[in-house]
Amino acid sequence: MNTSWNCTLINQLNLIIAMPNDKNEILNEITNSDYKYGFVTDIETEFAPKGLSEDIIRYISQKKEEPEFLLDFRLKAYHRWKEMKHPRWAHLTIPAIDYQDIIYYAAPKVKKGTSSLKEVDPELLKTFEKLGIPLEEQKRFTGVAVDAVMDSISVKTTFQETLNKLGIIFCSMSEAIKHHPDLVKLYLGSVVPYADNFYAALNSAVFSDGSFVYIPKGVRCPVELSTYFRINAAKTGQFERTLIVADEGAYVSYMEGCTAPMRDENQLHAAVVEIVALKDAEVKYSTVQNWYPGDKNGKGGIFNFVTKRGLCKGSYSKISWTQVETGSAITWKYPSCILQGDNSRGEFYSVAVTNHYQQADTGTKMIHLGRNTSSTIISKGISAGFSNNSYRGLVRVAKKAENSRNYSQCDSLLLGDKCGAHTFPYIQVENKSSIVEHEATTSKISDDQLFYCKQRGIDTESAIGLIVNGYAREVLKQLPMEFAVEAQKLLSISLEGSVG
């Protein structure tokens, strides 16, 4: 089973970012073109055989030296998954996926417990350098600290010391399972149960790695925590699992970024993210999703089928999702909040861009269970080319959730006349003291706006970039500074060639 190929990998990189950027840099620079993350890294890799079976799951679990409870969790999920069917209710056309034609475990050959960069494969370092992520300690002047996790094995951790002093745990899921099994056992699957849905069950059975964050009582995490995911390996699925627990009164801001190489075949990404916020805790989760979207004709690209859910378990807790979705051939994703604690609050800010033949069905669920709970949904969809972009959102206010409030705003922007924008709001209110508001608009970039920009010397593509960024600003301003800059550029790049 231990083949070494000159092949590619799934990479994951955990980052801790401490400093805001120079404000002037934010002002502008929209020039890039094409999908610039489409390269492939050659690195020695260990693969599991193709396909999915109980044996493969045991193999993964054994490779990762997991405790019994996890193997049980995986097997239970696997057996339930076998009986499940993939969801069909989304406004998506998904080609048949052969789950036996996917590699479920791929790990780069890295010495375990690597602690110095010298021991890290230079190819790996180059990969992250190309991605613009500084791995070397010397580059820490910006305050960016790095915990790189390739495939399943943690490669590099810095800044850990600082966090350790505060009792903050930020590590790969594999490490967490080894070193903090009690916490993992307590919270894993507590927000997204192993049989929650088809893709979550698949993830529960085969998840390879992901990040684990624990912020202890009363601690405010002083730095931005970040994980950078990269799919590199051909024929390989990406099944990361992230668990974030904020204990009473804790605060953390977590960011997630994703890229993948350009390939003709589709690749499956089925991740699960669980967040638990205890009393008075706050978790801010930001995503810039830029998986390879496929080419202009819709060939290739990532299937991004992700389950993200946060539980506001304690009173006055708060979970905020911000996502900028520009990549993937197909996106199926609904970061949600269960507002269980009284006075808890959920937020969802989303910009989803589809171009060419991309499809996205994305939105959120706000489940109000506690009293005086509140939620805000701001969704900005942008469709271009032949793409289809749907917002799907559920606001549910349970009987006991008295005096709850929701405000939803769903805007769609259309570029061209071959694309589609759809809004599917579901509203269920079971008491009379709550207020739910929903606003929706659909607009196009007007010729007058384009003419105005061009008359000032701005070319069409930059003009669209400007207008679209302006349209999405309400969401972008929720992002941490570094991400906001990246996201602005991404929005412009994603829409290149969409008009004229």
Add this chain to the structure above:
Amino acid sequence: MLLQIKNLHVAIEGKEIIKGIDLIVNEGEVHAIMGPNGTGKSTLASVIAGREDYEVTEGEIIYKGKNLLEMPIEQRAREGIFLSFQYPVEIPGVSMANFMRTALNDIRRYKGLEPLSGSEFLLKMEEKKQLVEIQSQLTNRSVNEGFSGGEKKKNEIFQMAMLEPTLAILDETDSGLDIDALRIVANGVNKLRRPDNAFIVITHYQRLLEYVTPDFVHVLFDGRIVKSGKKELALELEEKGYEWIKKEVSAL
């Protein structure tokens, strides 16, 4: 010669609006184009700027020795043509600063110049804001969003100051302005006048011309320039009204 319009005919949706205009504008000159509503003043401005809804059916426009009508809109702008819009457009969420920096750097790139750094840009913006006397918070707001009519027009003049055009066309920039705003707009124009640039001021009234002294005044009527003269023509028009022109034209 900066701009030469030769026998220009323009139609919109098959309807002829401009029916043969000839005009020469040299560097250092200010031309006022006056005339009643619906005679083709704004159409002329739009055609020079390159708006696509208009069809040039005959004639040509030579700008800096080049065929202007072949240039895309943004290239005309980068070659120094600026249009102060009669109805400036709102672009929600895009700050004036970001908008201007994008425009300025696109123009600089076209000219083979390095983009301005953040601080250079901010300095330039401060300088121009003072020149055209606009409040500093205007540049922090989204482009024209929620601006009053007067603010929008002042903002056009500010953009003109920032982009330093060779040929600026002011399309009824004075309409709807109170006397203070009018003065600010006019001062802006006067401060930006140089021997190497030119202005075409399109206006309905003589009012603006009390502050901005034109070298030439042209009266546009029914798609043609029916009378040209020095600044005194504007006063004569004000005195006798457009009816006078109509009578003169119909007498021909």
